[in-house]
Amino acid sequence: MSEKFKCHYCKDSLRGKKYVEKDGNKCCLVCFDKHCAHTCEQCHKLISADSKEVHYKNRYWHNTCFICSECNQPLTGETFSTLNDKILCNNCATHVSSTKCKGCLKDIVAGDKHVEYNGTVWHKDCFICSNCKQVIGTQSFFPVENEFYCVACHETKFAKYCTKCHKPITSRGISYQDQPWHSECFVCVSCSKELAGQHFTAVDDQYYCVDCYKNFVAKKCAGCKNPITGFGKGSSVINHEEHFWHDFCFNCKTCSANLANKRFVYHEEQSTGCIKTKLKSPLPAAALWNS
Incomplete structure (x- = not known):
């Protein structure tokens, strides 16, 4: 029993001493002031265990410091x-604040229900939709210049409609090629992954994520046989005679020199070759020259 009747912090016995119980723990007055006491909002001193305390919304005062800020x-x-x-x-709240309603320009006195928005104050019944004139109060609304609209009126008057689902876009909207979309509607046509903020490719008005484009749509390089995605290394594509190459794969078959943006000759049997290599032997009649 003696073990339990000790200060939670310093472990000194509390027998015959004043103590405070805080959060189920007993502590001596010194330890209370050191570890548990709140700071007064007015004088900024600790509110000791032997002082009376007033609190309001997680703010604390000595009872003698809890006074009107004006009088x-x-x-x-x-x-x-x-x-x-x-x-x-x-009394001071009514006369000193001189807060006027932005709507009716009358004073907002203590006890009046009011709405604050962007530095302005309104009587609750004065904060209304500019279109339907219904009281907005504490409901969701949309500010447009100096007017306010309830959700329903904003959808009717201003909201853009999603290109896919044709429903109004009130949040998480994106735009692609001047067309509005819900973020959750702008997805890969193959795997339905959301594409907002991601790399993607458009093919015939269909949108593909990088992985699905690579696996199902992309042309295969005639050199390395891997997909040509248009992303990262080898983003430039070279095509000739219905064949496609990554730019770094478009090389001379004989000397391996890269032919991207260079003159070359092409023969169906020998494929691509640089001019220097081909001129070492007579050119076949079917050879094609490109520049």
Whole structure:
């Protein structure tokens, strides 16, 4: 039993001493001030165990420091208001704040339900949709220049419609070639992976992720036999006589010199060759010259 009747922090016995119980733990007054005491919002000193404390929304005061920010009237046990994190008596909240409703231009007094948006304050009943005039209150809305619209009116008046599902886009929208899409609708035609923020390829108005394009659509290089994806190394494609190559695979069959953007000769039996190599022997009649 004696083991349990000790300070949780310093382990000194609490018999015959004043102590405080905090979160199920007993501690001496010194350790309470050191480890548990809150700091007063007004004087910025610790609120010791032998002081009376007032708290409001995770803010703490000595009871003697809990006063109106304007007139210094003690507010412990009294009703009060808050404005911009200031604690105010009801009289000061009404007369000192001078907050006017952006809609009706009348004062917003203590106790009035109000809405704050982008530095402006409105009576709750004055914050209405510019189109249907219904009270928006605390519901979702869309600001457009100096007007506000409820979700339904914004969809009717302003929202873009998805190219795929033809439903209004209210969030997570993207644009491709001046066409609007929901992010979840702009997907690979093969595997349905979302393409927003990803590399993709368009083929005949169909969109493919890199993997699906490589596996199912891409031309195969006549040199290395791998897909030509158009991404990364070998993004340039060379085609000739219905054959395709990565630019780094388009090499002379005899000396392996790269022929991209160079003159070459082509023969169906011998494939591509550089001019220097081909001129070592007579050219066959079927040879083609390219420049």
